[in-house]
């Protein structure tokens with residue numbers, strides 16, 4: 224009856240320490256790069272005066288939505304409200320974090336999705352990992368992220384990437400696998416190379432599904448901002464935490480509203496970007 | 500007539516499953532498909548299929564669902580890799596090619612048209628058609644020019660920039676066809692290409708394919724489960740069952756000479772009149788009289804064979820000159836008219852004319868219908884009974900005894916009917932027992948061609964009349980045989 228306790232927790236701790244010891248230099252390097260990415264994006268977003276930025280974004284929304292006036296007006300009103308609440312800089316910090324996290328998740332997730340769609344072994348191997356990434360409470364991997372990358376934006380970004388990448392992988396995989404068999408046969412029968420088949424047939428046909436994955440990825444990234452703030456990420460998330468700690472309902476609500484506005488606008492714009 | 504072999508399939512087998520070689524060895528030991536499935540849970544897609552397709556031929560692969568048609572077609576461009584066997588295109592083995600060589604062959608020699616069109620939804624018509632050229636790296640102007648020509652060929656001019664979703668089914672398949680044609684491949688593979696279209700459009704597309712085929716002389720391999728379509732399009736047809744080819748032959752061969760009961764069941768109920776041609780139902784033209792022999796010989800022959808008219812031919816090549824009626828000939832013997840002035844012109848039909856066009860002609864004709872090829876040679880003759888007999892076969896291809904009653908029971912007026920109408924009317928009807936050699940009876944093995952017309956007893960007064968000319972016979976009979984051009988269709 225005496226089964227020795229399996230030291231799962233200890234093993235993980237040991238592994239994390241081991242990685243930190245032996246790959247510390249590499250981790251620092253990655254950390255620097257990611258930090259640079261986020262701040263560069265933030266600087267770019269803050270480069271324009273808010274009014275001009277809002278105008279630009281509204282015009283973009285107008286054309287992205289195929290001349291959608293409602294979307295353009297909604298975008299303008301929402302962002303003007305953010306500015307009016309005095310949350311502009313915080314919002315741009317949040318936007319920078321969310322967009323760079325989403326970008327990283329997509330840059331890794333889409334190719335992994337494609338590869339897993341083409342390779343049965345990878346497909347089977349990756350599935351439990353994805354399940355784990357999606358179901359494991361995100362607080363759990365905040366800790367190793369903190370150990371690897373220290374306090375600040377970068378561990379927040381890593382946690383966000385881990386959380387928002389699975390749907391991208393899944394939907395890219397699904398999109399590619401759902402390309403009708405006859406269309407794949409067309410590509411092959413006419414003598415396409417593997418790359419031509421992917422770029423000229425599979426990806427374009429799978430694009431709507433992949434775009435749904437992109438949309439999901441951005442939404443999940445946004446939902447992580449408050450949690451990321453717990454390990455030092457800046458922006459609206461931090462403001463929400465601050466409001467909670469101070470029991471400042473107004474402060475928390477305004478910051479939360481800011482997140483919602485950004486979420487809705489990004490959601491609508493990315494939805495319209497996908498071709499139907 | 501040796502034609503160039505374009506595609507040669509040699510002993511192709513395809514096993515779907517994890518351990519195909521085991522199945523192959525079981526097959527070699529003579530196990531059946533079902534037994535093997537029981538034992539190994541593997542499916543036999545194709546079992547030792549071999550055939551050749553000639554250049555410029557339209558070869559139809561036909562069979563019930565699941566018989567392996569698509570599998571066979573997809574082996575030809577290796578969308579499916581055959582388990583064993585070889586596939587030679589212009590003598591090159593596709594089955595053993597590496598990816599690079601295969602890609603070259605696919606680009607240059609093989610085009611494919613798909614059942615559900617399989618157009619790329621994100622591309623315009625033009626870009627769909629240009630796809631094959633695009634992946635070969637052909638420059639934009641050139642590939643658009645070539646694609647434009649292909650689009651015109653299939654009658655879609657003006658739709659180049661249309662979106663795929665804007666097209667009807669028929670138009671979509673035209674795009675599919677144009678896409679395959681744009682590469683100018685030698686061989687077109689078409690998997691149930693018209694099955695998804697409604698009947699009118701389908702028939703229209705079939706006609707179009709036929710005229711394209713006339714103009715371009717491509718080798719076409721066409722999969723169909725529709726017999727009418729197969730018969731209409733195919734120069735030859737391969738009938739498949741359970742992954743094996745049961746019979747290969749021209750439409751007529753398949754109809755008139757089914758290899759087994761599966762094939763005859765398959766062909767039962769088809770509208771034969773569209774498929775059977777003059778050539779398939781004609782009889783050996785016998786007897787004939789040479790234009791050099793004169794009326795006496797003619798009368799003699801007609802008497803011998805009990806017929807009242809005879810075709811007159813000239814020379815070794817049996818050039819048809821016309822028909823001689825017995826009355827005319829007898830009159831001529833009395834009045835000493837010239838032989839040639841007695842010969843009447845008759846309408847004739849070419850060997851490839853389908854039966855449904857022959858029926859109205861023969862219905863209105865008093866004589867048998869001569870079948871004459873392009874060079875004027877008399878190939879055979881068609882009488883009403885033959886036509887009816889051939890059509891009656893469609894009622895039940897398996898059971899010939901039925902057919903016999905069918906043909907004869909209908910009181911078919913046979914060759915006798917060609918005799919001068921007013922004298923014989925009514926009396927010369929063939930009675931059931933009298934025409935045991937009607938072409939259908941006992942001829943399930945398909946020896947229609949070259950069958951001589953039944954001998955029919957001519958009524959009394961015709962014979963009496965012949966007796967009057969008895970004296971003439973004796974002198975001429977000796978030379979008759981030499982001058983006759985008999986047999987040898």
Ligand SMILES: Nc1ncnc2c1ncn2[C@@H]1O[C@H](COP(=O)(O)OP(=O)(O)OP(=O)(O)O)[C@@H](O)[C@H]1O
Nearest residue numbers: 515542543544563564565566567568569570571724
């Ligand atoms: N990928 C596959 N895996 C296993 N079995 C297959 C596969 N493809 C085809 N088969 C089997 O091989 C046999 C032949 O199939 P195929 O598709 O060639 O038939 P078909 O004659 O084209 O039929 P249909 O008229 O329905 O298209 C069938 O029994 C089918 O179940």
Ligand SMILES: [Mg+2]
Nearest residue numbers: 568569570691
């Ligand atoms: Mg099929």
